Amino acid sequence: MTSTELGLPALPAKPYPAEVHARLAEDAAELIGRYPVARSALLPLLHLVQAEEGFVSPSGIRFCAEQLELTTAEVTGVATFYTMYRRRPAGTYHVGVCTNTLCAVLGGDQIFDELQQHLGIKNNETTADGEISIEHIECNAACDYAPVVMVNWEFFDNQTPESAKQLVDDLRAGRDVLPTRGAKLCSFKDTARVLAGFADERPGVVDASGAGGAPSMAGLRLARGETLPGTPGTKVVAPRHEGTEA
Amino acid sequence: MTSAEPAEKLLSPVLSDCWDDDRPWTLDTYLRHQGYQGLRAALAMPPDDVIALVKDSGLRGRGGAGFPTGLKWQFIPQNDGKPHYLVVNADESEPGTCKDIPLLFANPHSLIEGMIIASYAIRCDHAFIYLRGEVVPVLRRLQAAVAEAYAAGYLGKNILGSGIDLDITVHAGAGAYICGEETALLDSLEGRRGQPRLRPPFPAIAGLYACPTVVNNVESIASVPPILTRGKEWFKSLGTEKSPGFTLYSLSGHVTNPGQYEAPLGVTLRQILDISGGVRAGHRLKFWTPGGSSTPMFTDAHLDVPLDYEGVGAAGSMLGTKALQIFDETTCVVRAVTRWTEFYAHESCGKCTPCREGTYWLVQLLRRIEAGEGVQGDLEKLLDIADNINGKSFCALGDGAASPIVSSLQYFRSEYERHLTERRCPFDPAASTVWAHRSTHESATEREVHA
Ligand SMILES: Cc1cc2nc3c(=O)[nH]c(=O)nc-3n(C[C@H](O)[C@H](O)[C@H](O)COP(=O)(O)O)c2cc1C
C-alpha cells in the first residue's frame, strides 16, 4: 500500500478567483448537462479542476462541491479514492512506468529504476524544474506492447531503459516527442481537460499514429496469408482463397 | 482443428477485419465494411426479436464471466415506466487484458453500432461508455466517433427515421481497477467511490440511478452487429457448441509475436503459438494465464486445453478475458505472484475485511519469501489466508487475488520451497527482460518453438 496524506481539514479552502470561477462554472454546466443526475458529473469535474491546476487542490474540491451541492468532505472522499487525481502538482509531463507483473518481468522494473536514477527523483516526485513527474502504474491494457511507458496517458510502447531515458531528456529539452500510439504530447493539464470530456481541438490529433502497432495487427496479418517477423519456422501460407476452404 | 492448421484457416478476423484498412476509426471506412448495416437490420425487427436473436446466437459476455448476453438483455423489465440504461464496461484493467483498448482505438464505431442495437432492444434512450481514464488516445477516438455518429443521424433524435432516440455519453474513469466490477462501476458513474453493491438486486432490476440497467463489456457489444448482418447460424458455425463465435485472444509476454489473434472460441494455446512463432527463441513455456491474473495459472501441461468457457473451466481455471500472458523458464513464479498480489492489495476497495486485510498480509508474506527471508510454515499460512479470502469476500476481486497464489503453489510449490531453503531468489531478473534476449540471441534454427 502506498503512503497516503489524509487531507485532514485545514483552513477553509480559498475559492477560485472570480474569472477562473466563471469560466469553470460554464464548463461545469456543460458537463453536468450530459447526465440525468448531476452527481454523475463529479469525476469529470475533478478532471476539470485538475486541468486548471495540475492537481486537485482544496479550491478545486470546493468548486466541485459547490457545483453539485455536495459537502467538501463528500468530494474529498471521492477524489482520494481514484489514483489519477493528484494531491500534488504533476510535472508538465507525467511519466507512468508499468510495473505490473508482465511489464515488470519483461523489463519495466529496470526501466523504472533507471529512470528514477536518471532523473534523481523517486516514485510520485517531480523534477525541480517542474517538467517531469514519475510514477509506477498498473497494467495499462497494453501488455502486447510490453514494456510500456505512458506520458500524459499517451502510449510509448516497447520501451527499453535507453529509450525511456532518451524520452525524458527530449521532453526536458523541449524537443517534439511522438507517442507510438496517440497524438503529439500536450501538457498534463491539457490532457486532464480531454479527460473531463472536452474534445482535443488540435488539428490531426484524432488521426495521429494510425490504427495500432504490429501487435494489434499480428493475427490479422496471419489471416491475410502474410508471415510475421522472426517466425522462420512457420509456414508461408498462400493468400486467402475462399474457394479452397473446407 | 489440428495444430497443423494454417493460420488463415485457424483465425477468423471479424472485429479486427477492417483494422488494416485506411483510417478504420472513421465512419467512412466503417461504412465500407458493412458498418451500421446491423443497425438497419435491427431497426426493421421488433426489439424483442433482436433480444431473441442475440440470445439464440449463444453470444456470451466477453468481460470475464461469460454470461449469455441476450439473456441479460431479457432480464430488463419492460413497460415498467422507468428509464432503462445501457452501460458499456470499457474499464479494461485486469492485468494482462489488452483487447478492448486496441479494438476501440482501431474501430470505435463497431462499439457504437452495437450500443445502438442493444439500446433499441432493451428500450434505452441514454447509454454510457465508462472508459478507464489512462488511455487518452482511445478517449479522443471515442469522442470523435460519437460526434460523427450524431452528425450522421445514427445518434440523437429519431435515429435513421425510426422514431427511436438515443444519446451516448463518453465517461472517463480516474484509475481504479475495482470500477471494472459492474456494480462498483455504477457507483462510480453516479459520482461516488467505486465500491461494489450488494446483489440482489441485480443491475437489471436496480442499476444506474436504481433503474434497470444492462452492463456489458466492449467486446460483447461490438460482437452484436455482425450477428445482425450475418445471422445467428453463421455465428454458431464458429466456435464450440456452448461457446459459439469468435473472440480476441491477446497474446503477451515471452513470445515471438505478441498481439491480438482473433479466432473461433476453442482454439488452443498450442495452436496460437504454432502460427505466431512460439515462445521467444531459445526458451520454453513455464506458466501462463488463460484470462488475466485473476484466472488460475496454467503450465505447459495445458497447451491443448480448448480455450472456451467449458474447456478452461474443466481444466481448473477460467477463460476470463482471454489474456494469454506467457512466461518462460527465466521467470520466477514467486516474483510474478508477489507483484500480482501487490496489485490486488493496492486495488482492494476496502469494503470487506477478508480482502482488505487478507491481501495486505499476503503481500507481507510474499515479499519476505521472495527476499529469501521466509520461514517454515509461510506457505501454509499463504494458503490459509488465500482460503479465507476466496469465496468469502464481498466481490470477485477477492477470489481473483487468491487465484495466482493457490494455482502457483499447486504447480510450483518446490520453487517456493527453494526460496525458503536457499534463503534467496534463485532467479536473475535480467534474464527475463526483452533486451536480455536480444543480447544473447541464438540462431533461429536452434530454437525451441515452445514446450
Ligand atoms: C474486480 C473486477 C474487475 C472487472 N473488470 C472488468 C473490466 O475491466 N471490463 C469488463 O468488461 N468487465 C470487468 N469485470 C466484469 C464485470 O463485473 C461484468 O461481469 C462485465 O462487465 C459484464 O459484461 P459481459 O456480460 O458483457 O461480459 C470485472 C469484474 C471484477 C470482479
Ligand code: SF4
Ligand atoms: S472483495 Fe475487495 S474489492 Fe471486493 S468489496 Fe471486498 S474489499 Fe472491495
Ligand code: FES
Ligand atoms: S502489464 Fe504492463 S500494460 Fe499490462
